[in-house]
Amino acid sequence: MAEISTNKESYEKIFSALKRHHRLFENSIPLIASENVPSPAVREAMASDFGNRYAEGWPGERLYAGCAHIDEVEFICMDLAKKIYRAGFADVRPISGVVANLAIYSAFTDPGDVMMAASIPAGGHISHGRKEKFGTAGLVHGLNVEFYPFDTQELAIDVDKTKARVLELEKAGRPLKLAMFGGSLFLFPHPVRELSDFMKEHGMHVNYDAAHVAGLIAGGRFQDPLREGTDTITMSTHKTLFGPQGGLVLGSEKHAEQIKKAVFPGLTSSHHIHLVAAKAVAFAEVLEFGRDYARQVIRNARAFAGALNEMGFQVLGESRGFTESHQIAVNVLEFADGGRVEEDLERAGIIVNRQLIPGDIKAGRNYLQPGGIRIGVSEITRLGMGESEMRELASFIRRVIIDKKRPEEVRSDIELFRKAYQKVRFCFDDSLGAYEYVKLR
Numbered sequence: 228m229a230e231i232s233t234n235k236e237s238y239e240k241i242f243s244a245l246k247r248h249h250r251l252f253e254n255s256i257p258l259i260a261s262e263n264v265p266s267p268a269v270r271e272a273m274a275s276d277f278g279n280r281y282a283e284g285w286p287g288e289r290l291y292a293g294c295a296h297i298d299e300v301e302f303i304c305m306d307l308a309k310k311i312y313r314a315g316f317a318d319v320r321p322i323s324g325v326v327a328n329l330a331i332y333s334a335f336t337d338p339g340d341v342m343m344a345a346s347i348p349a350g351g352h353i354s355h356g357r358k359e360k361f362g363t364a365g366l367v368h369g370l371n372v373e374f375y376p377f378d379t380q381e382l383a384i385d386v387d388k389t390k391a392r393v394l395e396l397e398k399a400g401r402p403l404k405l406a407m408f409g410g411s412l413f414l415f416p417h418p419v420r421e422l423s424d425f426m427k428e429h430g431m432h433v434n435y436d437a438a439h440v441a442g443l444i445a446g447g448r449f450q451d452p453l454r455e456g457t458d459t460i461t462m463s464t465h466k467t468l469f470g471p472q473g474g475l476v477l478g479s480e481k482h483a484e485q486i487k488k489a490v491f492p493g494l495t496s497s498h499h500i501h502l503v504a505a506k507a508v509a510f511a512e513v514l515e516f517g518r519d520y521a522r523q524v525i526r527n528a529r530a531f532a533g534a535l536n537e538m539g540f541q542v543l544g545e546s547r548g549f550t551e552s553h554q555i556a557v558n559v560l561e562f563a564d565g566g567r568v569e570e571d572l573e574r575a576g577i578i579v580n581r582q583l584i585p586g587d588i589k590a591g592r593n594y595l596q597p598g599g600i601r602i603g604v605s606e607i608t609r610l611g612m613g614e615s616e617m618r619e620l621a622s623f624i625r626r627v628i629i630d631k632k633r634p635e636e637v638r639s640d641i642e643l644f645r646k647a648y649q650k651v652r653f654c655f656d657d658s659l660g661a662y663e664y665v666k667l668r
């Protein structure tokens with residue numbers, strides 16, 4: 228326990244920790260695939276008074292006064308979101324990706340219905356999970372979850388086996404109501420084009436969870452779910468899409484009323500309006516710079532994966548070119564478990580996450596000591612790094628994990644390397660440093 232402090236001391240300690248956190252990220256290599264660094268403009272919007280207001284309801288039809296400027300920004304935000312994803316309808320109010328998924332569950336299913344989604348070792352997300360694992364779909368909305376048959380060699384949903392399973396469930400009196408595509412370990416596109424029509428013919432609503440790949444879709448570098456046949460898309464706005472932490476639902480006018488009601492009053496009261504403003508800013512940046520950004524993200528991921536592979540790491544998906552997204556998955560069992568590797572790299576200033584990989588559960592491994600790590604390159608791409616920097620980063624990882632160099636020794640080299648990348652790229656205004664601490668007091 229911390230020693231007893233005066234109120235003022237606690238207050239000061241908070242700011243001291245915040246500043247140390249900023250310095251940590253200034254000096255580290257941030258490789259968490261679900262994270263990114265927002266522009267100074269996005270941070271400015273987040274610090275505005277919008278964050279202290281309520282604007283319940285739809286813009287133009289609010290339940291409170293004082294919303295004139297909020298409405299103006301929320302309309303801009305919806306227009307930009309629709310333009311990016313070529314969608315007929317956007318609800319920018321969900322406060323996170325999980326809430327966006329819950330909006331789909333609430334709008335298109337009832338408790339007790341059956342959904343098909345990817346299992347966690349096959350890349351699925353906890354928000355698609357079963358009740359006994361405390362997954363959101365089961366625990367919060369009472370859905371029963373069936374998993375896609377998954378080919379662990381090809382790292383792909385098996386289309387034929389999926390169709391067979393759908394028919395089998397139908398025969399057994401457990402017809403599916405919702406098909407969920409997308410995931411958290413997401414190296415290759417899902418077979419949306421191959422399965423959407425079939426799923427719809429069998430009575431399912433089809434949703435694509437683009438939480439991870441939203442920025443790549445926006446830049447035209449990943450599958451385009453609405454064109455491939457999904458009804459709706461859900462996403463987080465802060466992973467490859469470089470906005471504030473938040474959520475978004477997209478679809479056609481046909482689904483608008485159900486989604487709007489699910490989001491409010493169903494799942495939000497305040498919808499965190501400063502984040503709506505920040506989303507709008509990020510969407511404008513994405514429309515302007517998103518194509519170049521997404522192209523570089525994919526190039527970087529492939530270069531990083533190739534370099535790791537040459538250095539002796541077992542990078543997943545080799546037969547398919549390692550990755551088509553911002554992510555790389557590495558089986559590290561030859562050297563240590565994923566938890567240990569994560570810790571050693573952290574001591575060197577390289578921030579990654581341990582990762583369950585296909586085969587882990589069958590082999591009795593769990594998420595504390597899984598077989599892999601996951602690497603994401605969105606944030607370092609945003610900091611201006613390119614393919615040659617990816618090779619340097621791979622060699623830092625090699626020195627810690629294969630050569631067993633002291634992490635502290637590698638850390639000082641990393642801090643030196645890191646000095647050249649302190650601004651956010653792919654945005655309109657970059658006067659403030661990427662991790663510069665802003666004091667308002």
Ligand SMILES: *Cc1c(COP(=O)(O)O)cnc(C)c1O
Nearest residue numbers: 323324325352410411436438463
């Ligand atoms: C991260 C993630 C989410 C959750 O998003 P939050 O914004 O953190 O609530 C949902 N689905 C998938 C596939 C994810 O990877």
